Amino acid sequence: MANYKITLLKGDGIGPEIVNQAVKVLDKAAEKFDFTVEYDEALLGGCAIDATGVPLPEETVAKCKASDSVILGAVGGPKWDNQPGNNRPEAGLLGIRGALGLFANLRPSVIFGPLKSASPIKDEIIGDNMDIMIVRELTGGIYFGERGRDDDSAWDTEKYSVAEVERIARVAFDMAMKRNKKLTSVDKANVLESSRLWRQTVINVSKDYPEVELNHMYVDNCAMQLVRNPKQFDVIVTSNIFGDILSDEASMIAGSIGMLASASLSGGKLGLYEPIHGSAPDIAGKGIANPLATILSVAMMLRYSLAQPEAAEAIEAAVAKVLETDRTPDIYEEGLNKVSCEEMGDLVCAQL
């Protein structure tokens, strides 16, 4: 019987509550699909600053590296806003991405049938469905390039190597092959040298994927097209900073931020799975947070890191079913049952 070692980085704000529900669902899935899970906890973000003085203690990196996969709640909050830049909760997040080599960030923007009306976009544009997968490069570009100050100026470097672009392009093409064989590469090749290298490298990699229809789009145009007609996109691949902006835009277009999961993958099996929403300090501890994005992140983990696709599908189906009748306050609609974070976890387990 397979046994998986999972590190939990509960983090700050609502992080602990939502991760607890995700663990409950994962345990239930383990029971049903005949595997076992062993958990360890480690500190990241604000809670790590409070306990150790730094947002990413070495012990956390070691524990994550020794595990099969990592589940993250959320980090940050006003309490740590006055920390210097390199010692903020976010620095811990960037640090763990770098330390674990999590170069590929998969961010699906999907609309869950019963939540269709949550999109700010008109019904005639969104139609019955929207399903975009953004593949964002996560350990390169301006996030990790050299930066500094001289005299009265400050600078950051957007830098990409051919190898960095190649490996993220392969992840995107592989994803496109599993979906609708359509890939949009987003860059700013009319201005940036790094984008020209990006585009040329993506074109070179495309020769290994003759079945995938590849097109290129400038980032400013993509920001427009996501609003104008999101359904034209299937898989999008882009750099770290453009991916940061476009994936947030796309997730808002899908509506319900509280529902969206993400995966950050390394070359091997090890991945980090987290909801795309933040730590929501204003509702932390009140028991009203929506745990579904974290539960759906567990489904992504089962699919991408633990090779348990059936368990992943079962969780996704259970979530879809529960949504028909029960909702946390953030996605509540008249006529349905309003439930707490914990009740939502229980309902998904029961449905499983």
Added chain:
Amino acid sequence: MANYKITLLKGDGIGPEIVNQAVKVLDKAAEKFDFTVEYDEALLGGCAIDATGVPLPEETVAKCKASDSVILGAVGGPKWDNQPGNNRPEAGLLGIRGALGLFANLRPSVIFGPLKSASPIKDEIIGDNMDIMIVRELTGGIYFGERGRDDDSAWDTEKYSVAEVERIARVAFDMAMKRNKKLTSVDKANVLESSRLWRQTVINVSKDYPEVELNHMYVDNCAMQLVRNPKQFDVIVTSNIFGDILSDEASMIAGSIGMLASASLSGGKLGLYEPIHGSAPDIAGKGIANPLATILSVAMMLRYSLAQPEAAEAIEAAVAKVLETDRTPDIYEEGLNKVSCEEMGDLVCAQL
């Protein structure tokens, strides 16, 4: 009687047709408001490449510098897509911005009453109106920083000096004072050193504008908030690359791209005025292009460069009036008159 020297950069694609209509309207306004206009033409973009080999001939810079203001149509098209990066039509656009010191790009995203339904965003979010002014830094940042290749990598530099941020911040605060005294500065200060300098400098400048309510937003969040609730924004100030992305997103949210004008200002009176849409090579020469964004750019020119605010308002009012009954094909609605580019110009003149 005031006399203004205006350089016309008609450019490529639909550029010449729309500029011709804008000139007609400007002449009519001159007649009505008692000033005279002298025109000169110069080459920029693809037409300049065809005639001289480069997208920005020196003569063009000299003519623009010797004039009171510049009207630009649009540049680019598939014909020049295979030019090397530094000799493309877009390079001419970046070149003229740099050469004329046009550091402040004003991009209003407004909804014209009768075109309200053109927004992809739901009516209950957009309401009766949307009116955002994006102030984009235009001659700094990653567009103008050093770039290059080494070995297998390519890099670009996002760099800002305190002086560069100060002057664009002042333009934005002055704009906020003339509007609703609300300014949002957008950056990525949780990651970028240049953004931390940006934020600190904006805060310092804000001390001279105690009446303006200033807030800061991360660029990824801003990309979301523009979709979720665009009405929370009044004036936005941001860097060159973030402004490129966010202003395109905002203009799509407003709907009708064919209607939106822009101004690029230097420290002095000289400005460059252009529609935000492109050269639309597919409809060039067919007489069906929408000249209104260019006509509204002329209104901006009258306001910001030529100190003729009454003429500006008169043009804007004439456009609003004509829209009630007459439309070019791109904004056509059942029951109204469908008119050509030239007819639209004539109608605005007649209304004036």
